[in-house]
Amino acid sequence: ETGVTQTPRHLVMGMTNKKSLKCEQHLGHNAMYWYKQSAKKPLELMFVYNFKEQTENNSVPSRFSPECPNSSHLFLHLHTLQPEDSALYLCASSQPGMMNTEAFFGQGTRLTVV
Amino acid sequence: GQQLNQSPQSMFIQEGEDVSMNCTSSSIFNTWLWYKQDPGEGPVLLIALYKAGELTSNGRLTAQFGITRKDSFLNISASIPSDVGIYFCAGQRYGGATNKLIFGTGTLLAVQP
Numbered sequence: 001e002t003g004v005t006q007t008p009r010h011l012v013m014g015m016t017n018k019k020s021l022k023c024e025q026h027l028g029h030n031a032m033y034w035y036k037q038s039a040k041k042p043l044e045l046m047f048v049y050n051f052k053e054q055t056e057n058n059s060v061p062s063r064f065s066p067e068c069p070n071s072s073h074l075f076l077h078l079h080t081l082q083p084e085d086s087a088l089y090l091c092a093s094s095q096p097g098m099m100n101t102e103a104f105f106g107q108g109t110r111l112t113v114v
Numbered sequence: 115g116q117q118l119n120q121s122p123q124s125m126f127i128q129e130g131e132d133v134s135m136n137c138t139s140s141s142i143f144n145t146w147l148w149y150k151q152d153p154g155e156g157p158v159l160l161i162a163l164y165k166a167g168e169l170t171s172n173g174r175l176t177a178q179f180g181i182t183r184k185d186s187f188l189n190i191s192a193s194i195p196s197d198v199g200i201y202f203c204a205g206q207r208y209g210g211a212t213n214k215l216i217f218g219t220g221t222l223l224a225v226q227p
Contacts, residue, residue: 002158033215043157043202043217056214090156092215102147103204103215105156 003027006091006106013081014114021076021109023091031096032074033103034066037088049074050096081113120203120218128226133190135221137203142183145206147215148175152199160201161188193225 004025013019023032034046048056049068063085065077074091088110094103120137127133137146145164149157161172163179163186170177176189186205190197203218 002156004156006156042219045214048214088154092156101145102159102162104159105149108154108156110154 002104002106004091004093004104004106006089006109008109009107010110010112012112012114013078015081015083017081018077018079020078021089021091021111023074023076023106025072025091025093025104025106027093027095027104029093029095029104030071031094032068032071033092033094034074034076035090035092035105037090037108039087043090047076078111081111083113086112118203118205118216118218120221122221123219124222124224126224126226127193129193129195131193133193133197133223134187135201135203136185136187137205137218138185139205139216140184141207143205143207143216144183146177146179146186147204147206148177148186148188149202149204150199151202151220157202190223193223195225195227198223198225 007022030051032049036044036046045058046060047066052068063080067075088108090108091106092103095101118137118139147162148160150160151157161170161177166183167181168179174191200220200222202220204215206215
């Protein structure tokens with residue numbers, strides 16, 4: 001248990017569906033991140049939120065829409081995805097602005113687009 | 115985006131053997147982190163290193179922050195079957211409001227009983 005919880009753990013969706021991934025952290029952190037992990041590829045940073053404000057969008061297609069209503073919650077809204085978007089989506093949190101800080105990950109959502 | 119060079123890509127060893135893997139970068143980092151990821155799970159933090167030259171242990175795991183701040187290694191002694199997984203290094207620079215992690219490409223470890 002890392003203090004970062006992601007739901008659902010598994011999701012299968014059609015290309016015309018709309019779904020959302022949820023991430024919640026109980027660590028008191030103020031920075032939250034979405035990463036994508038595809039087979040045989042390194043972790044790719046997608047979005048960074050710092051104190052609820054988006055501070056980085058790593059050229060992610062608009063079919064992925066993040067939302068951070070408060071520092072403890074992060075969502076990733078999905079619509080009209082493609083099969084190549086199938087991957088493990090990981091959420092992480094850390095405390096920004098501190099010299100010695102680690103990022104903690106959730107267990108991930110395994111997404112399959114059919 | 116920028117990546118770290120992590121090697122080896124994979125290792126297949128016998129139970130009881132020692133393991134060593136490393137990460138190198140063309141630029142310096144302020145923090146090095148080592149994570150382990152089990153299949154279908156998120157990465158779990160193993161060791162964090164904050165100072166150049168720092169050597170830190172966590173049970174059978176030992177990691178070092180290179181003097182040049184451009185590299186780090188992780189050693190696992192007396193491997194056991196549950197050490198199986200993918201090990202990632204991550205480097206972190208301080209700058210701006212968030213401390214973005216840059217990940218290595220991972221080392222897949224297989225341990226044969």
